[in-house]
Amino acid sequence: TKVRIEDEKVVRIGKTLEEYDAFDTGSFVCSPAVFAALEQSIAERGDSSLSGGIQVLAGQGKVSTFDVGGSFWIDVDDARDLEAAERSLLAQLKKPADGPVSRYLNRPLSTRISRWLVKSSVTPNQISLFCFLVSVIAAFVFTLEGYWALLAGGVLAQFASIVDGCDGEVARLKFWESDFGGWFDAVLDRYGDGFLLGGLTWHAFAASGTEQPLFLLVGFLAIIGSFVNSYTADKYDRLMKAKFSKGPGIRIGRDVRIFLVFLGAVCNLPLLTLLVLAVLMNLENIRRIVVCYRNEHH
Template sequence: MVRRSSLREIREQTYKVRDAWWTVLLVDPVAARLVWLVAPYRWITPNVLTAVATLLGLGSAACFLLQDRWWVVAGALLFHVSFIVDCMDGKIARLNGTGSMFGTWLDFMFDRVRVFICACALFGGQYARTGSVAYLWVMLGVIFLDLFRYLNGQQMAKVRTTMREQILEARGGPVPTVATVPRGPRARVRQFLAERRIRTHLFSGIEYEMTVFIIGPLTGWILQFAVVAGVLLLIFELRLIHGLWRSTRAFPVALARAQAEGAVLPQRESPSREMNAPVTAD
């Protein structure tokens, strides 16, 4: 008999330390219970869930193409279900140890394909219904910003990882951290979010997609919410880029300091002559 993990174990083993607020509040509570339901069936692999999420995404696109108000609402709901299933694949991988590098690539690529097809269906359908060219321009913007967000995020992560590894290598060990007590309203907000696993980057690619493909269609303000989402995404991405620029400017100084510490550290750690000298009676 296959042992079924408890919901508590699923949360502890599969929840990320920090995640998007949309995922924490609207996805994880449902996804964790679905994982509890399907985890014992080992044939339900992360790749199978990725394929199911993609099929649901195609169903969402088909609803968007029908253009009618309630079909568009159905497409928004299907898109959310697709995202829930897409989040399940990572949880199943962590819980059952069935993840793979190919699965990571497959998940990323199918996510981008889903967004591309849904964007073409949603905005192309609205263009066919209204004849407004604005929908086509916004469609191109949505596709571009989605690709920009994820490619930019990957490249920034590579740069930060490279800088961190070079500093660790130069120093010859981990960089010591000094605990600081949060102060001020901003620090209290950060602590409030951290206690609830919500990252401070409040408008990431996830919130962007959900605003475009769920909130916009549900409210009927498809064009307006897509534009607002694009502006918010750019603002938060520019903040990240500015932070990376500051880090790269400070990197040469940090690397030189790490190299100096690395040269001194062996001397500090090696026992002194006095400590190695034999003990003699007075």
């Protein structure tokens, strides 16, 4: 509904106004005076709508405005409007800190799942726990022999990575965000990473047939690099983001890490995957330290 405003007061309201200054969001805080205004609107114009009552009060200079600014709102009058509102809300779930895999693969899929989950009684913490359990199962499958076990573990790991975005999405859509929920998810993610990389290390070690200690060292470096990568991401994003003059660029995080595990499983290259993770994660950690140091001292 269109609204004409003068001196922060509504002077006219209606859907057919040719000149208007704003739209009403459908939310009104009314005193009991609105009932008398509705009776007057019905008696004078035969208009029993809320807008009719508001117009009567506006004529008396009794309707003030409140600017919602950039807050989200949308009119929902029919099924088509409802679908448009759902699409708009889901589009807002993207995060500036999303990595490339999350931005182009995980998030488009997870929002589709969240669209269904948000209508159920499932809680964000239950989703976090489910993803952790899937990661544990994937890690166990990695410890089995053969390519098919490796492939199945990789697919499960990537599936868990996709669904892992749903906990935060459901929390935001249902206004259930909490400090504990974010912390709980982060803790389970670290355990999940440890199990996955540990299982992949065991698979590479056992499949080699030579039981080279070097395989265990590479796996250890991949695990340590991944853990520190997650820790530095928190500090890097929260403490330094405001000081960066450039865009976020390509963020190397958990989404990239798990996707590399998935690709390594598909290509049957567990050792090479661990080596790439060990080098990439630790180099990224060093880069973050350097960037944060330079921004802190310049």
